[in-house]
Amino acid sequence: MGKNQESGARGEERAATYLLSQGYVILDRNWRVAGGEIDIVAQESDGRVVFVEVKARRDQSYGHPLEAITHQKAQRLRKLALTWLISHNSWSSPFRIDAVAIIGTGEEFSLDHRKAIA
């Protein structure tokens, strides 16, 4: 595993921990289909399904991690979310697409949760 993948995986782990602490239930992790991958699928206490894209960076020297989510990327996330819902037979449930930015390495990091990004 490369350095970036490693930091990405650790970031997703941290995001999941954070979501659990906020009362979410994790339904799926790294769900992969031909069109791409959803990092985390969680569920809020009111039943809403939340699809979470996690972006982790060591620092901001290349800009804020969430800047890497372009309009196209957001559209793809939307498509993936619908695919997940259909394949899990819950196409009519309310859903939302969030992003979590993690900046920092080791124990020192900051986490930024943005709701309804697409």
Next chain:
Amino acid sequence: MTLAKVQTISLNGLSGHLVDVEVDISDGLPGYTLLGLPDAALSESRERVRSALVNSGAPWPNRKVTVSLSPAWLPKSGSGYDLPIAMALLIAQAIVEVSCIESSIFLGELGLDGQIRGVRGALPSIISAQQRGVKQAIISFENYLECQAIPGIELIAFADLRELLNFFQNGQLPIREVNSKVEIENEATKDLTDVAGQDLPRRALEIAAVGAHHLLLLGPPGAGKTMLAERLPGILPELTIEQALEVASIASLSGTNSARMALDRRPPFISPHHSTTATAMIGGGTHFIRPGACSQANLGVLFIDEAPECSNGVLASLRQPLESGVATISRAVGTLTYPAKFLLVLAANPCPCGKYSGKGRGCMCSSLAIRRYVQKISGPLLDRIDIRIFVEPPTRVEMSAAELGESSAVVRTRVASARAAARERFREFPWELNSHIPASQLRKRFSAQKPAMQLLHQELDAERLSARGLHKTLRVAWSIADLIGATIPTLECVEEAYRLRAGTSEIL
């Protein structure tokens, strides 16, 4: 607060429109949306504002930023919105707290390092902001010098964003030496004493200056036409402060402001080359409509040397501003009006070779060529020129005369008192200058003495004078009367005016 609003001003010609710059920072992916019909330079503001803020130690909101410029229907252009956008972002992020900026405007371009740069047209922007009740303007230090002269508005100038942050966070004004308002009086740099002899042209210049009559100088090369024309602004009365600001505003828009201070009281002297285009003369441009030479010469002198060499249409394009005193320019981006109340001076050689004067020795031009040459100055334009004279080369006696001619200062004093007399006479009328007396009033209220009118009517009957020509002659006669202190033009005044008008009729 994630919502902030500051004001700036958008310029359309010389008049401005107050524009609200609203910034909203909301959750969502980092992004920047600019609303309100921005042009290319304005759309690039995002990168400038971002770098400038970050490099000045202020944070950039890594959230969804929406900037709205309202009124949304008004197309906006230029880089002057950088500073108001940056300021609104600082307020929205609660980096600075401001209590009363409702009556303030911000105007300036940002450098990537946070430097605040000047913008073109700052002077007319701030003037119209002041007219719209704005009490305070925050501008670049670069624009500060030209805007200082504007009364009734407080200016705060910063060289960069750090100074601005320091002011709004700690209330510290940057300390720097500021030269007080510089007034430049109409001290002629080119003086009439330099001109040897030339009694007739001197007299013609003086009369033209009194009534703002347009002037045609015909003469061989080297006779001193240009020399004389250049000395006309020096004998015009000083501009008032409002007039000086208007002239400097146009210079500021033309981008020639470095050459003109805001309180320069000297009437402008603009001499476009004869190869100039009608667009350069009247004004124009695709995205930004620049004032042309005739607006730069507003309240001063527009001198066109070698007038017959001008290409077709350039001189003709002057007819509209000559008639209305404004230049109206229509382009895809809109229609603009710039003031263009200039005194037109045309200079021309009498024939293509230039030697057809005096005894006409050495002139090889056929009479047809001579006629064709001067006819390039079209009849309708010529008709609007009240004073047409020959400028002969100075004679041997004049050149060797020991005593100097009258200085500009002496002539200027006479012109000023003649203008004062005219102003007094026209107190209850909407014009101030003799050349502006309407024809109906010339017949009713401002005709000349009886014998003088008889002379003019004789000439009219003999078809040597058109109806318009009669009126023009009368207007010049009033200027002559004002110079000699007469209350009504006498026969002598009218005769002189008629000579000045018909002086070149043998070839025109």
